[in-house]
Amino acid sequence: MQDILFDFISKYVTLTEDEKNAILSLNIFHSVKKGTILLKEGQKSKESYFVLKGCIRAYYISDGEEKTTSFYTEMEGFTPPCVVSKTPSEYYVSCIEDTILTISNSDMEAEVNSKFPKFETICRLMAEELLAKQRIDFDAFKTSSPEQRYLNLLQKRPDLIQRVPQQQLASYLGITPQSLSRLRARIIEKSKG
């Protein structure tokens, strides 16, 4: 299981056995059931997540409505904004499938960072890469219609459309479930000619 994590890290830096053991000794691997809530609104947290298997969802509640902002699946990591800003969380994080993930603590990371500067490099590179990736996603979102966004998702992350409930998907696409349903019907109609 941990091999998935080390394979991922190897994209950024090469680790010695000592360094790998330092990570393993932290006991960060967890297996959680579908529906588990990892973080609630108002909570203070220092935890970051990295999904090895399964899917977690970030959302917030506004006017009694769940607004789904992101999904993280295999090989994707997520540090909730509240961990960075050190303020109570505005977001919920929950597992929409049985999930295996690592949960790491920012204090713990700070300690590892100072012992092994290489980790700081990993974190910096990952943050920079995610920033660029998110920038591109944001720009694509801005410049396209709901229909284009759905088609784009179908191309880029077809798995999500299978494994995620429609209403969460609709919210993720910035539209209502009704619009998503209608939009899909329209696409099928078009493809028939």
Added chain:
Amino acid sequence: MQDILFDFISKYVTLTEDEKNAILSLNIFHSVKKGTILLKEGQKSKESYFVLKGCIRAYYISDGEEKTTSFYTEMEGFTPPCVVSKTPSEYYVSCIEDTILTISNSDMEAEVNSKFPKFETICRLMAEELLAKQRIDFDAFKTSSPEQRYLNLLQKRPDLIQRVPQQQLASYLGITPQSLSRLRARIIEKSKG
């Protein structure tokens, strides 16, 4: 002028005089005229920007249309995605006002990072903070209408509405210039009662 930069950095770490001099010796301060294009589509670049005074804009061209994705003003930094991904740029970056900024090179940064680990920490913290901030902006964009987005911008960055041409602002808000114009008229109409 450089004090602006050091004041900014002091939010993240405390620098010694030696460290400050190391930065100054790199000769990163530049003054550029309105309209100057800092980065073009297709170009390979390793340059990051930090605005001390003025405003720069990132955009790309699709179907002959400029799509404005972001503005950076005083105390804001920007590393184009192409620098991170090491591929030719999809974006243009230009100055919409006479601007004073720092332009730094990623090779240079790597060297400084290895000499002064503190810099790596600055870069990591900045990237993490920007990532969280951008996440929040993205989520707000997704869950609000063009009108709400305009009103939100009016609150959060009223200066942009003054200093940026309408068509660039419209594109930034993900709508057409006509819609922005109409939407503003609607808001004024409402405020009259």
Added chain:
DNA sequence: ATAACTCTTTCACTTAAGTTAAGAAATGAT
């Protein structure tokens, strides 16, 4: 197995954004 719930689809109606076109205002160049 069935009842209770939740999720998804469909419909009719309202509202606002995209589109095309034309006129008004602002900007820049000579």
Added chain:
DNA sequence: ATCATTTCTTAACTTAAGTGAAAGAGTTAT
């Protein structure tokens, strides 16, 4: 200062998303 070009606004029309309501599918619990 004038003219030309670009930018911004207004209008009429088309298209699609939001809303509220209700029916059909799919789940879960008892």
